[in-house]
Amino acid sequence: MSLLHPRSHQADNVEALRALVDPGQGWLDRSIFWDSDIYALELERIFARSWIFVAHDSQIPNVGDFLTTYVGEDAVIVARARDNQVHTFINSCSHRGNRVCFAEAGSARRFTCNFHGWSYGLDGALAGVTAEHLYKDNPTFDREKLGLHKARVESYGGMHFANFDPEAPSLADYLGDFRWYLDVLLDNDEGGIEFVDGNIKSRLKCNWKFPAENFIGDAYHATWTHSSALLALFGKAPRMHPDRSFQVNANGHGWEFGTDFIGNAATLGEPEIVDYLRDSEARFQERLGKMRSRMIGSLSSATVFPNLSFLAGHNTFRTWNPKGPTETELHTWVFLNKNAPESLKEKYRRGVMLTFSPAGVFEMDDGENFEHCTASNAGVVTRRRKLHTGLGLGSEIDHPELKGHVHSNQVNEANHRAFYQRWLDLMTAASWADVPAR
Amino acid sequence: MDITNTSAARLNGPPVDRDLAFEIEQFLYREARLLDEERYEDWLGLMAEDIHYWMPGIQARYRADKAEKISLSRMAYFDDDLDYLKKRVERALQTTAWAEDPPTRHFHMVGNIEVEPTERPNEWTVYSVVFNVRHRNEAEQLELTARRRDLIRRDESGDLKIARRFIQLQQTVLQAKNINTFL
Numbered sequence: 001m002s003l004l005h006p007r008s009h010q011a012d013n014v015e016a017l018r019a020l021v022d023p024g025q026g027w028l029d030r031s032i033f034w035d036s037d038i039y040a041l042e043l044e045r046i047f048a049r050s051w052i053f054v055a056h057d058s059q060i061p062n063v064g065d066f067l068t069t070y071v072g073e074d075a076v077i078v079a080r081a082r083d084n085q086v087h088t089f090i091n092s093c094s095h096r097g098n099r100v101c102f103a104e105a106g107s108a109r110r111f112t113c114n115f116h117g118w119s120y121g122l123d124g125a126l127a128g129v130t131a132e133h134l135y136k137d138n139p140t141f142d143r144e145k146l147g148l149h150k151a152r153v154e155s156y157g158g159m160h161f162a163n164f165d166p167e168a169p170s171l172a173d174y175l176g177d178f179r180w181y182l183d184v185l186l187d188n189d190e191g192g193i194e195f196v197d198g199n200i201k202s203r204l205k206c207n208w209k210f211p212a213e214n215f216i217g218d219a220y221h222a223t224w225t226h227s228s229a230l231l232a233l234f235g236k237a238p239r240m241h242p243d244r245s246f247q248v249n250a251n252g253h254g255w256e257f258g259t260d261f262i263g264n265a266a267t268l269g270e271p272e273i274v275d276y277l278r279d280s281e282a283r284f285q286e287r288l289g290k291m292r293s294r295m296i297g298s299l300s301s302a303t304v305f306p307n308l309s310f311l312a313g314h315n316t317f318r319t320w321n322p323k324g325p326t327e328t329e330l331h332t333w334v335f336l337n338k339n340a341p342e343s344l345k346e347k348y349r350r351g352v353m354l355t356f357s358p359a360g361v362f363e364m365d366d367g368e369n370f371e372h373c374t375a376s377n378a379g380v381v382t383r384r385r386k387l388h389t390g391l392g393l394g395s396e397i398d399h400p401e402l403k404g405h406v407h408s409n410q411v412n413e414a415n416h417r418a419f420y421q422r423w424l425d426l427m428t429a430a431s432w433a434d435v436p437a438r
Numbered sequence: 439m440d441i442t443n444t445s446a447a448r449l450n451g452p453p454v455d456r457d458l459a460f461e462i463e464q465f466l467y468r469e470a471r472l473l474d475e476e477r478y479e480d481w482l483g484l485m486a487e488d489i490h491y492w493m494p495g496i497q498a499r500y501r502a503d504k505a506e507k508i509s510l511s512r513m514a515y516f517d518d519d520l521d522y523l524k525k526r527v528e529r530a531l532q533t534t535a536w537a538e539d540p541p542t543r544h545f546h547m548v549g550n551i552e553v554e555p556t557e558r559p560n561e562w563t564v565y566s567v568v569f570n571v572r573h574r575n576e577a578e579q580l581e582l583t584a585r586r587r588d589l590i591r592r593d594e595s596g597d598l599k600i601a602r603r604f605i606q607l608q609q610t611v612l613q614a615k616n617i618n619t620f621l
């Protein structure tokens with residue numbers, strides 16, 4: 001490996017990348033969870049060209065509202081400008097590169113750099129330069145070109161996504177058939193959803209893909225890993241039904257779910273939440289049809305490729321932000337139907353934190369798993385054996401109603417394989433033109 | 439509500455009775471030892487029936503920002519009543535609580551204890567800080583620092599009980615995969 005070309009031969013070589021991941025049979029080379037060159041390529045080819053979730057509408061409702069977050073390892077500001085549009089741009093001054101916003105949320109008219117006082121508008125454009133006369137007649141000083149690097153921003157159901165690749169397809173095409181499933185949460189009630197104020201952030205010493213793949217399809221772990229929490233909150237492990245549960249995926253986004261309607265919601269241990277769902281069932285059915293209405297609070301988990309995960313019923317969205325090949329920053333939110341009664345909102349806010357925050361009784365066993373799945377790959381001999389992700393091979397079915405690729409039985413790893421197929425597609429594609437619809 | 443903003447009037451108030459301060463200090467040290475020894479059911483016994491155990495998420499906001507830096511309506515690591523605390527303890531004591539086996543080696547250090555009177559003769563506002571280290575498995579060492587404000591009450595039987603605990607974690611991004619302890 002040359003010092004001048006830190007990206008290794010292996011990572012840049014399409015054939016070598018294909019040898020790492022076999023989505024057809026479910027074999028994964030452990031180096032994808034450890035190798036720093038592969039990680040560097042992920043930042044380039046996945047995070048810098050995918051649609052990355054940055055904010056929900058309700059987090060920045062007014063002109064001037066902003067929050068700071070990440071697209072891959074790129075720090076960004078997400079702000080609502082005077083045109084009422086949500087803008088996303090790099091949080092780094094065009095002059096010397098210093099961060100221009102240090103608050104994680106707030107309201108502002110401008111973002112001013114602490115170093116020399118250059119300031120930027122809510123749309124990222126360069127708004128002011130200290131002692132600007134110094135640049136008079138300067139041939140390289142062009143205000144238009146010195147704004148903060150902007151991403152494309154598109155939204156679906158109030159969820160704003162950013163993309164730094166001008167060649168990328170629209171968000172609608174990127175989500176594809178998965179939009180039909182997202183409506184289960186984003187549009188089951190008039191007015192849609194809102195996020196509870198606040199964002200719990202935590203660091204896990206794990207590769208970002210372990211939690212992302214866990215949420216896209218790992219129903220298998222639920223009753224084993226979370227046995228202690230299920231016993232404490234629910235008194236027993238809930239039953240999954242192979243014949244009445246599914247894994248679905250489209251373009252690398254996936255959802256594993258039962259059609260039990262309230263399975264996840266019931267494990268929050270708050271009867272009022274279950275009552276609300278039951279009382280609203282007819283309304284949900286009218287909006288979404290019977291099949292999708294059964295997903296609203298069911299035993300399930302999902303990931304929008306690459307790093308936005310969520311739980312129906314537990315009402316949490318989260319992103320897995322990469323911080324090197326072996327570290328991930330988890331951002332966790334609680335969401336609810338905007339028109340749900342206030343008392344119910346409070347039950348959700350507290351119930352979700354009891355279960356799926358870093359101190360939550362479910363989540364704390366997950367972090368332990370993800371970290372040790374990652375750390376074991378420090379061993380060179382350990383890395384010589386691939387990981388088996390082959391559960392449910394051949395389980396794809398035709399379904400009269402469900403969209404995308406449909407597999408029977410939520411206890412399956414079909415969605416893992418779809419996730420790594422999409423990963424491989426992007427990692428080996430020179431541009432979006434080479435990325436097939438999946 | 440912010441623990442860093444305490445009223446100026448208190449800066450010059452007379453200290454509480456020395457025996458009372460000593461009793462409350464000993465109470466908090468004993469509580470820390472119960473947590474170190476994972477005696478969670480005994481620890482629950484130190485809580486009043488109406489306990490509010492609250493560790494809010496902390497946000498880095500600009501000083502000029504008029505929004506509260508901490509709010510009861512925002513997300514929190516803990517926003518618990520006694521029932522919630524019992525559920526957490528019940529989970530920790532399950533034999534299938536994989537993250538607790540082998541056990542975490544806990545360390546809770548409590549200091550800077552200040553006792554202040556309230557309007558009620560049997561309740562005191564108690565400030566303290568806690569330094570917590572969790573050692574796990576081979577070389578894991580997770581450190582948490584927090585400032586606390588408790589409401590400590592003497593109940594009818596004469597025992598001290600924790601009726602409110604506000605824990606201000608000093609990290610905006612939790613530098614740990616979980617919080618499998620109490621502070």
